[in-house]
Amino acid sequence: MIIDIFTVLVQIINFLILVFLLKKFLFNRILNIIDERESQIGKQFAEAEQKEKDAEQELEKQREIREKLEREWEDNLAKIKREIEAKRGTMMAEAREAVKEVQAEWERAILTQREAFLKELRRLSCQQVFVISKKVLSELANTRLEDQLIDSFITQLEELDEQKREEFKWDAAKGLSEQSKNRVEINTAFPLSEESKDLLLKKVKQLTNNDIIPSFHISPSLICGIELRTESKKIAWSMENYLDTLERGLKDIFVENKEFSNLKE
């Protein structure tokens, strides 16, 4: 008989014992460790996935922050550009205004200088005209210019119209009653001789019909002229008329030059 019943029974028992021992010492331990490892790996994967999700969320958050910052930066840049543009406009306007002011100042200075020049020119011209006229009259006509001027002034006094004469008379009388007799003044550009003074006193008395004694003063600014004045009235003769003509001519020249320079700009 190939099959031995006793051996079969013993082998069955042996095998069952082996199953029990291997289960206890091998399979349970190995399976537990495999399961634990799988569980741990699964946990680690889950953690890694969670971390990846967190990282993605963080990345998204950072991206949003960056986009927000970029938008803010662009807004600020645009705002600054607008402000700069506005400031530039303001500054340009201020600069133009300043240029205009400087230009006006310059024009005023030019005007002042022109006025001063004309005044000086007038004074020098009068002096020269006076000197030349005096010399010409002295040498050719044997006549003093001052005398001629006084004659011309006396003629002017005599030829005064009635209204002006009355106004002057009234003004001279008013001054006389208020303060002193010397309220009437005779100003000349040159010193007067006694004869000339007497002549002038006589003519003033005739004009005012009053006992007025005018005071005599030398005033170089009159330039070759003579004037009789009270508080508010004045009768004068000088080279003013000639000089006015000369001044107008020079002013015209100045104006022409200015227009020419403007055209050139």
Place this chain on the structure above:
Amino acid sequence: MEITPDNIIYWQWEGFHLNATIISTWLVMLVLLLISWLATRNLVMRPKISRWQVSLEVVIGFIREQIKEITQQNPDPFIPFLGSLFLFISVSNLLDIIPGFRPPTGSLSTTTALAVCVFFAIPIFGIARAGFKNYFKQYLEPSVLMLPFNIIGEFSRTLALAVRLFGNIMSGSLIAGILLIIAPLFLPIIMQVFGLLIGQIQAYIFTILATVYIGSAAQAENELKMKKEKEGSENNE
């Protein structure tokens, strides 16, 4: 030359005796337990795992995957039984290479004992999974008339299991012995190598078949569930 190691008796007392089959079985058991103890005394999760542990993890992982593929169920309840079966047969056949060692699987008594264990394991696992009634209902499927054939099937496949393993291993050892007499050089070595390969294949076949039988018995529960689900869905429609 003895066909079966059962006939090699070392000690005898009245009805009890210790033959080569029992002794070699104890040796195989000792080797397996020694390896298990060596491998599992310092089990670690990581980082450095011992070679013993890796080897056993690979073997047990392979067994687990195979059982899972075949049964389509949680393999853990089956592993101790089927794993022990595979390891026992495999190591027995592997030790055949040691001169003078007679593998216990070359004894029809051993293979019969293993087949009897499988024979009883099938209803135990089946009842544990599907319940007493559902399990025995399988023998009446598809008709009551099939009951005798089903019972014969159960016995015949158990017998086939035992004889297949015995025949293969016994013939391997026997051929090696005969060739050793005829041509003592080289040829027996080649035959030994073939014997090792055949031994491992037989271990695999025996375990796979046992798995298929146990798995199909345990499958009754799933079939019942599927049937109920089908009926439920038809009622809903």
